[in-house]
Amino acid sequence: MSLDKNDVEKIAHLARLAISDEDIPGYAKSLSSILELVEQMNAVDTDNISPMAHPQDAFQRLREDVVTEENQRDHFQEIAPAVENGLYLVPKVIE
Amino acid sequence: MHSKTIAELAAGLKKGDFSSEELTTSFLQRIKQFDQEINSFITVSEEHALAQAKAADAIIAKGNATALTGIPFAQKDIFCSNGIKTTCGSKMLENFIAPYDSTVIHNFNQAGSVMVGKTNMDEFAMGSSNETSYYGGVQNPWDASTVPGGSSGGSAAAVAARLVPASTGTDTGGSIRQPAALCGITGLKPTYGRVSRYGMIAFASSLDQAGTFTQTAEDSAMMLNVMAGFDEKDSTSIDKEVPDYTANLNSDLKGLKIGLPKEYFGEGLNADVAKVVEEAIEEYKKMGAEIIEISLPNSHLSVPAYYVIAPAECSSNLSRFDGVRYGYRCDEPKDLEDLYKRSRGEGFGDEVKRRIMIGAYALSAGYYDAYYLKAQKIRHLISDDFKQAFEKVDVIMGPTSPEVAFKAGEKSDDPVSMYLSDIYTIATNLAGLPGMSVPCGFANSMPVGLQIIGNYFDESRLLNVAHKYQQTTNWHKQMPEAFK
Numbered sequence: 183m184s185l186d187k188n189d190v191e192k193i194a195h196l197a198r199l200a201i202s203d204e205d206i207p208g209y210a211k212s213l214s215s216i217l218e219l220v221e222q223m224n225a226v227d228t229d230n231i232s233p234m235a236h237p238q239d240a241f242q243r244l245r246e247d248v249v250t251e252e253n254q255r256d257h258f259q260e261i262a263p264a265v266e267n268g269l270y271l272v273p274k275v276i277e
Numbered sequence: 278m279h280s281k282t283i284a285e286l287a288a289g290l291k292k293g294d295f296s297s298e299e300l301t302t303s304f305l306q307r308i309k310q311f312d313q314e315i316n317s318f319i320t321v322s323e324e325h326a327l328a329q330a331k332a333a334d335a336i337i338a339k340g341n342a343t344a345l346t347g348i349p350f351a352q353k354d355i356f357c358s359n360g361i362k363t364t365c366g367s368k369m370l371e372n373f374i375a376p377y378d379s380t381v382i383h384n385f386n387q388a389g390s391v392m393v394g395k396t397n398m399d400e401f402a403m404g405s406s407n408e409t410s411y412y413g414g415v416q417n418p419w420d421a422s423t424v425p426g427g428s429s430g431g432s433a434a435a436v437a438a439r440l441v442p443a444s445t446g447t448d449t450g451g452s453i454r455q456p457a458a459l460c461g462i463t464g465l466k467p468t469y470g471r472v473s474r475y476g477m478i479a480f481a482s483s484l485d486q487a488g489t490f491t492q493t494a495e496d497s498a499m500m501l502n503v504m505a506g507f508d509e510k511d512s513t514s515i516d517k518e519v520p521d522y523t524a525n526l527n528s529d530l531k532g533l534k535i536g537l538p539k540e541y542f543g544e545g546l547n548a549d550v551a552k553v554v555e556e557a558i559e560e561y562k563k564m565g566a567e568i569i570e571i572s573l574p575n576s577h578l579s580v581p582a583y584y585v586i587a588p589a590e591c592s593s594n595l596s597r598f599d600g601v602r603y604g605y606r607c608d609e610p611k612d613l614e615d616l617y618k619r620s621r622g623e624g625f626g627d628e629v630k631r632r633i634m635i636g637a638y639a640l641s642a643g644y645y646d647a648y649y650l651k652a653q654k655i656r657h658l659i660s661d662d663f664k665q666a667f668e669k670v671d672v673i674m675g676p677t678s679p680e681v682a683f684k685a686g687e688k689s690d691d692p693v694s695m696y697l698s699d700i701y702t703i704a705t706n707l708a709g710l711p712g713m714s715v716p717c718g719f720a721n722s723m724p725v726g727l728q729i730i731g732n733y734f735d736e737s738r739l740l741n742v743a744h745k746y747q748q749t750t751n752w753h754k755q756m757p758e759a760f761k
Contacts, residue, residue, distance in 0.1 A: 196637045197630075198599075198614070198621055209630075209631065212692050213635060216584060216693060217638075219581055219584060219693050219696070220584050220585050220639075222581040223578060223585075223651050223652060223655055226575075226578060228658070231654040232654070233653030233654050233657065234653050235483065237709020238733065242512060257376050261373065261374060261603045263606035270602060272601055273610050
């Protein structure tokens with residue numbers, strides 16, 4: 183699979199990454215070469231093989247539905263770029 | 278003092294030959310003297326270390342010391358440390374001070390160990406040469422023009438230069454074993470789920486596993502005793518009893534069945550590296566081991582499958598870096614989307630962006646089956662290869678890396694050739710098996726690592742197999758001339 187400029191722009195948008203125009207050809211080339219490597223998988227028939235998600239086939243553990251975490255909002259927000267009254271600040275979303 | 282193992286240092290502390298404060302001071306001094314040459318640390322936590330050392334001395338004086346009390350070591354800068362910067366090798370986390378300790382750091386604190394600092398690494402653990410770090414590359418102590426391997430390059434180089442007796446690392450596709458091999462030290466990646474991932478910044482959650490860098494297998498066992506165990510806070514942690522990993526170090530190897538996968542000795546393996554690894558296997562024959570040729574027929578698919586699964590999981594994990602709650606935030610965002618895009622575009626380096634994009638592409642509508650699902654099926658085939666092999670053999674051996682440390686810059690412009698340097702280590706992560714790399718000689722004056730792969734939760738046997746080799750050889754005692 184060879185990716186062009188439009189593909190890279192589309193993927194960068196999906197991943198919410200700002201990529202400068204001059205960097206796009208470089209990414210198109212390196213991403214295409216990685217996909218070429220990955221496509222070696224296509225030579226193998228996997229029709230009757232089940233996908234493996236966890237090495238020990240373990241299942242998600244469940245626990246009682248009770249509060250286990252204490253509220254540390256102020257502590258956690260000490261490292262936030264912008265907060266006010268316990269809220270995270272971002273550019274205005276709704277006019 | 279700096280060439281001593283943890284076991285030797287622990288004995289010295291116990292006998293009162295020196296205090297933890299003296300020991301810690303002497304390693305901090307070595308870091309000051311030598312680290313400018315190799316750049317293995319991102320943060321040196323001198324004040325914190327001396328306070329921990331004093332506390333350790335008080336515990337020792339009271340007779341309450343455990344095996345690692347008062348022992349200085351370094352943590353890979355991927356483990357969150359309360360109050361001390363955790364960068365993960367990225368500009369994104371340049372000023373990030375975690376509000377809590379990872380379980381690994383918590384466990385070492387409970388053991389009374391001394392953390393002298395946080396080591397350099399490839400950005401978000403993505404790389405095989407340590408060249409993707411925002412904080413500069415790490416130089417291999419054996420030859421400064423070569424790389425130390427990655428992603429845990431700083432942890433490996435620091436132990437190789439004897440700036441610390443031991444360090445921690447993480448291994449997602451070879452990030453402990455490959456740098457251990459390239460730097461001539463002992464590296465251990467435990468079974469997936471053996472050591473808690475809580476507070477270890479996530480790259481690929483179904484592959485990531487924490488482990489150790491030490492001079493000897495005995496020291497690895499002592500470290501793993503502190504690190505291993507079930508943790509409620511890690512949803513994939515396995516609830517299984519933790520043995521004393523030092524208990525079986527000296528078991529006899531007579532009759533041990535060693536499998537040699539023919540795929541690990543074929544095309545692509547450097548001839549000088551092959552010769553050194555074969556000599557190590559001869560040594561095991563002398564100890565009474567039986568050598569059995571095996572096949573892992575889907576080995577060649579491990580790198581392709583990995584470069585779907587790891588990027589897919591990374592693109593999901595790294596979506597948390599949004600410039601809102603912590604980490605880097607761009608200047609004057611014009612709207613929310615601009616905030617996300619520029620914070621991430623400016624905060625992440627090239628290799629991280631490449632992998633996020635590969636992952637986003639592989640998971641996007643219409644491509645999921647062709648990439649992610651296909652890769653997970655291949656993963657099953659690779660895992661089954663190992664299952665069949667372990668019906669016939671006790672451990673699997675081969676080279677850790679196809680070549681010795683390569684020159685800085687040699688592969689940095691060609692991601693695919695960089696990825697192939699993990700060709701012998703990645704399958705182990707896909708299957709979730711434990712693996713080690715043990716120094717076994719030199720090729721062109723650079724260290725070579727012997728890889729030993731074990732069955733699930735068979736770390737005791739791996740450590741035994743490595744320890745017995747280190748009792749009859751002295752490759753693990755070699756250190757680079759410039760750091761003696």
